[in-house]
Each structure stands twice: as C-alpha cells, then as structure tokens.
Amino acid sequence: MDIFILILLRDLRLSFRRWNELAMPLLFFIIIASLFPLASSPEISQLRDYGGAVIWISALLSSLLALDGLFRVDAQDGSMEQLILSPTPLGVIVLAKIIAHWIVSGVPLVIASPLLALSFYLPLEALPVFILAIALATPILSVLAAIGAALTVSLRGGGALIGLLMLPMMVPVLIFGTWATDAAVQGENPIGALLLLASLAILSISLGPLAAAGAVKVAME
C-alpha cells in the first residue's frame, strides 16, 4: 500500500509542476463545448436541448486527449521498468497513476461542468444530478483512456489511435450520462442511470487497471 501512496503523490507532484499539461484537458473541454453554439444556433431553447449532449461529448473527447503521456513518459525515462520490477503488482501501481491522473484532469472537469451547464441554460435544479453523473463518469473515462494509453504506449503516434480504440467503449458512459442529465432536466427520476454509472465505475476501476497493466508489461518487453 505504501508504494500506492508514493506513486500517487509522485504523479500528482509531477503534474502540478507541468501546469500546461494540467490545464490542457480543461481548456479542451471548454473549447469543444463553446464550438457548438457557433456551429449550430445560440438560441436559448436550442442550447437547452443539446447542452447536455455537448458537455458529455466534450468530456469524452477531452478525457482522451490528456492521457497520451500517462505511461509513455515513464516508459521513455526508464522508470516504468523499475515499477514493473517492483514486488508490488503492476495493477496497483497503474491504479495509483490513474487516480492521480483523474485528480488532475477529471476533478477540474467536474468543477467546470456546472458552469458550462449554466451557460447552456440547463435548469438550476438539474445541476446536483448532473454534477454527480459527471463525477461518476470521469473515473470510468480515465480508466478506459488509460487502457488505450497502455495499449499504444510503445507506438509513436498513439494519440489518435486511443480515440479509435476507446470511443466505442465509451458509448455506455455517454448514454447513461445523457440519460441522467435529461431525466434531471425534465424533472424525472434519474436514479436508475446514476446507479448504472456507479456500477460501471466500480467495474472499470476493478478490472481496468489489470488490463492496462498487462498491456504495459507486454509493451515494455
């Protein structure tokens, strides 16, 4: 467990030192969302209709963008080999890295999303459900994107490939997330969608790091 905390703190410290990488997913998130009113129309009724969908798609895309370097930096400077050699199972280490990454890239998304939601005129009453749904979904997205990053860690142009591999697998998150949002906006009961999101989060956090660890191990051979 010690090494878990150590890796977590190390990754957090490293990402706070590189503030540009820290800000990138958040900026990307906001920029994608703000493109939609330009591409469609800025009328309030329409913004309210597609606002939820826009924010969810922006969250999906920005979660993919930031994870390219999750394992690659460590793989290139040799520290990944040391981590593989350590007696702690690699899955635990990968989980620590994913959590650290979620703290620096997922949490800002959770904090920024209500602002975006308000700018798209989603009703104020829907916000708690919406924030909860985003908070449940971002860990799933982080795990899935981490699997993609692990699969492509030894490839040069891995970034675009992560999207191709992982976006189809993010479809359930998109569906349940927009379902919860729509239900909250229309004043219906969103608990079913939230529970499904929560169970997906548990499933992905428990199995995802193992898959990512397996892929990293193969890639480093």
Added chain:
Amino acid sequence: MAFIRHNLVRIVNTISVLNTNFWRWFHQLASPPHVFALAGRVCPWFAGLAIIFLVAGTYGGLVLAPADYLQGDGFRIIYVHVPSAYLGMLAYMVMASSAAIGFIWRMKMAHGLAVSAAPLGAWFTVLALVTGGIWGKPMWGTYWQWADARLMSELMLLFLFLGYMVLRASFDDRDKADRISAILAVVGVINIPIIHYSVEWWSTLHQGPTIAKLDEPSITMDMLIPLLIMIIGFTAFFGWLLCKRLQGEILKRERQTRWVDGLIKGRTA
C-alpha cells in the same frame, strides 16, 4: 476390497491415459505444421457443408418460404441479414477467445486464428449493416435509422473490429502485436454486452411516436427452417474461410522455416 481397488486403479489409469492424450493433442496445437495440416483436412468438410446448406437455404428462402403478409417478398433479405449479423458476433467471440488462449498459454497458433477471424467478422458486420439498410429502405423509408438499437450496436461492433485491426497493423513486431491486441479483444468482449444493452435502453428511451415500428409477429415454421439452414451454411462458410485464412497466416508467419520451404518445393516439383 480387492475388487474396489482393482476398479479404482482402472479408473485412474483411464483418466491418466485420457489426460496424456488430451495434453498431447493440446501440445500438437502449438506446432505450426500440425495445425496447417489439420486446417487443410478440416477445410473440405466445411466447404462441402457450406455449399450444401447455402444452396438448400437459398432455395428454401427464395422459393419455398411464403411471402410475408406485411412485407411481401422484401422480408427475404433476412436469410442473408440474420446469419451475417450472428456471424459478426460469433467471429468476435472466436477472435477474443482464441486471442485469450494465445495470451495465457503463449500459443502462436491461437493468435494466428484470432488474426484470421478479425477481417471476416468485420466483413460479416458490414454485410449485416448493408443488408439492414437495403431492408430498411422499403420498410422504414430510409436506409439508415439512427434510432434502431440493433443497427447501432452492429456499428459499434464494426468499430471494435476495425480498432483491433488498426492496432495490430500499428506494430512492427508481430509477437507484441499479437499479445497487445489480445488484451484489446478481451476488453472488447467484456464491453460488448454493456454496449449492446446500453444502446438498447437508449433506443427505448428515444422511441418517438413518429417511428413506425413493425410489430414482430412470431415467425412461421416454413420461414424459420430455411433461416436455420442458412445460419448453419453461413457458419460453415465462416469455418471454411477461417481455415483458409489460418493456413495463409501460418505460411506467412513460418515463411523462413524449413517445413514451409519443403512444402513449397514439394508442391512445385
């Protein structure tokens, strides 16, 4: 007591003989020349089955089965559509399970089978989508219906196949490509049911009143039997192509070995 002991010894002996037989059989599956020959021997059986069943099913589906009371002759495309949709799924299962076997026991031949299944599955999925669209034009009035759960989940399956193939192609090192794409295939297999059911729920949520949904009447026997025959025929066809592709894959992987060299010289001489 002696009787019981005697019988016990016999049972244990039988089990150990079966066990060694199984392991011999299992180890032979790791030898490329053996698998190559095995695929070559199985191939004609699949081919024969496929031809017989496809001809019989086509005749049954196009001639013997009665026209649908609602859809007329248009429904007959299900004799291609349903088997190809089913085979897309089956191909993914074959691909993922053999990739997992290859990953766990480090069997190169299992990886070879996974590689051979991927493009076949992708094509069957494309075929299912295209025939679905052709069916949809007269029935729904549109080739593509975003609201239909089956179309969407077939589309996602196609993306999974394409992702697998692109990931494989990105690696220069074949061994690495085998093992990393195996992980993707297994992750995909866990995700397929989740994607499928989420899409299904999504479509029931968005089913507007404008979408004319034909209620599904239970299929009659004379329509069903040709369909079952076609499914068997398509499966045999898949097996046939899979054997051929596996043989090709083995030759490609083993092209620098002596037995392939001998095989080619033997054929040409």
